[in-house]
Amino acid sequence: MQQTRLDTGRIRAARRVIDPVFLGTPLYRCEALEPGLGCAVSIKLETANPVRSFKGRGTEVVASLLAEHGPRAVVCASAGNLGQALAWSGRGRGLDVTVVASRFATTAKLDRIRALGAGLELVDGDHELARERAAAIARYDGIRLVEDSLDLETCEGAATIGLELVEAREGANPGAQAKRADLTDQADQADQAQLAEQAQLPVPAPPFDAVLIALGGGALATGVGHVLKALAPGVEVICVQPLGAPALTRSWHERRVVTTDSTDTIADGVAGRCPIPAVLDDLLLVADDAVLVQEASIIAGMRMLLDHAGLVVEPSAALGIAAILEDRDRFAGRHVVTVVCGSNVDGDAYRRWVGAVALPHSV
C-alpha cells in the first residue's frame, strides 16, 4: 500500500514506553451477543485500565517523549478521554498538563480530569472551539500542543491495539487450533464441519475477518488500520461514525475534507466537525469502508453490551455493534472484532439510555 504517516517499526517501539497497564487488553469471543447479531463477535476491551479508554496508549507515548527531552508543560483539547489519559500519563512523569474542553462535555470525564490533577479550562462552545483555544494557549504560553489524531504519537499509540489484534489472530485460539489439527489427522478439511457435527462440537469460529473501529478524529482508525493493512491485509477495516457527526466519514467517501456546521449525537467522544487533512489522507489508505449509524442503533448497541456482555460502555464504544445491527447481511456468518474503546459515561445519561429496558438474562 501507499505509505501513511505512521511507521510499523515506531509502533512496535511505542509498546516499550507505554505503561503495561494499557497493553495486552482482553480480546475474547462473546457468544451471548451472537444470536442477536448473526455473526461471530469478539470484543477488544479497552476500558479495564485507570482511565477507562484506549487513549492512554497514545498519551503514554506523548508523555514519555516529553519527559525525555521536551517541554514540561503541555496542553490539549479533549472531549474528555484524551484529557483524562494525558492527565494520567503526565502526572506520572511530572508534566504540567492543561486540558481544554467544551463545557458541554461529559461531566464524568471532566471530573476525572480534575481528580488527576490537570488544569481544566472550559470553553463555551463545542469541541472545535476547544481545539482553537488549546492551540491559542500553546502559542501564547509557548508550551506543547497535543493534537489528537494529527500528532503521530496519538495514532501510533492507538496502533498498538492493531499489533495485539494481529498477534492474537496469528496465534488464534490454541485450543481450537489443536482441535482442528486433531480433526485434520482423520480427514481433510472439507470433512471438518461434518466431523465436528458428529462430535457435537460447534465449528470453531475462523479467525476474524473484519474490525469495526469508532471513528472520531481518526487516531484509532488510522492507527489500527495501518497495522492491519501492513500485517493482515485480508482483514476488512470498517470505520463507524454517528449519522449525527458524519464529517470524517463523508470526507472519506468524497476523498476531500468535508466539514459540518454542527453535530447531533450522544457519542460525545467522536463528535468532530473539522477533519484534519493529513488524517484523512491516512484514512483513505487504510480504511476499507466508513459507515454512519443512527442514534437508536448506538443505544441498542449499548444495551446489548450491557445485557449480553455485562459491559458498561460509552456511546462511542457501541458504534461497532450499531454497525452490525444496521447491516446484518453484510456480516452474516463472519467473525467480527469490535473495539470497545471507552466506558466513561455520566450515570444519569447512561441510565436514561439503557434504563428503558429490563436487562434480560438470556439470549
Add this chain to the structure above:
Amino acid sequence: MQQTRLDTGRIRAARRVIDPVFLGTPLYRCEALEPGLGCAVSIKLETANPVRSFKGRGTEVVASLLAEHGPRAVVCASAGNLGQALAWSGRGRGLDVTVVASRFATTAKLDRIRALGAGLELVDGDHELARERAAAIARYDGIRLVEDSLDLETCEGAATIGLELVEAREGANPGAQAKRADLTDQADQADQAQLAEQAQLPVPAPPFDAVLIALGGGALATGVGHVLKALAPGVEVICVQPLGAPALTRSWHERRVVTTDSTDTIADGVAGRCPIPAVLDDLLLVADDAVLVQEASIIAGMRMLLDHAGLVVEPSAALGIAAILEDRDRFAGRHVVTVVCGSNVDGDAYRRWVGAVALPHSV
C-alpha cells in the same frame, strides 16, 4: 510454611495448558473508588473472558488433562460459574459435560451452560444437594466427577491469578518506578514524598500489601493464597464470605469443619454449607484472615463498582469492596487488591440491587 496440597511448579505448568483468553487479566488501580474507601485499590478483573468468571482457569486444566488421557465424559456440581466454564473448556476438547445445579441457581448462569452445549440437570435443593447428585451420577455412569476446590486442578488453575499478581507486584508500575528512581537520584527515599509534593506529584502507591479474595468452596482462596505465601509472603491474604453463608470462614476460625443448616445471601457463587476438610487444611496454611460481611455491604460494593469503576459484577465479586467498607480503619492508607471474580448476574436481580440509586458521575 507447611505444605499445602498445591504445588507452585504445577501452577506454573498450568499456565501452559490454559487458553490464553483466561490469562494475563487486567490489574489496575482504580482511583475513582478510593475516596469512598480510604485506601489505594487495585482491581484484578476476571470477567473479561468468554465465561465472565475466573473459573475458566481451572476448567482448562481439568479439560486438558482429560482430553489427553482421561474419560471423555465429566460431571460437576455448580452454582453456575464452574459449570459454564467446564462447558466451555469441554466443548473445545470434545468432552461430554454434564452440570448439576440447584433449580434456584442464577438463571443467567443456567442459560449460558445450556447455550454452551452441556447437559444440565437441576435438583430441587441447594448447592450441597447438587454436589451429592453429581457424585451419584459419576458413580453410576462411571464418569469423571469434577469437585470444585477439592480437585487440585481447580485450585491450581485459580492459583495462576496469584502468579500474575506476584509478577505485577515485582515489576510494578514501571512508570512510577522510573519516577521513583529519578527522585532517588536527587535525594534519599525519606525525601521522596516531599519532592513529589514539590513537583505536585501524588506519591505513587506502594506495591499492594493485601489481597481480598471471595471465599466459597476455597479454590480461589487456597490457589491465590498458596502462591502469595510462597512468593510474596509479606502480602496479607484476606478471605471474604457473606455473613449469610459463613461455613468455611467459621471453620477457618475454629480450625475444624463447621457446617451450617442453610444459607441466606445474594452471593450465589459462594453459598456453600459443607466445607471440604482438605480445603480447610490448605486454607489454614495460606489465609491470614477470613471475614464475614453483611448483605448491605455487598450491595454497596456492587454499586460502587458500577458507579466508580464502570463494572457490572455479581455479588461474590463485590465481597472485597464490602470488606473494606466494613473495616475502613484496617485498610486506611494501604494498597489493596480485590479480585473481581465474576459478572454473571440475572438482569432483574441486578437492577433491583443497584437500581435504587442513581449512578453518580463523580467521586
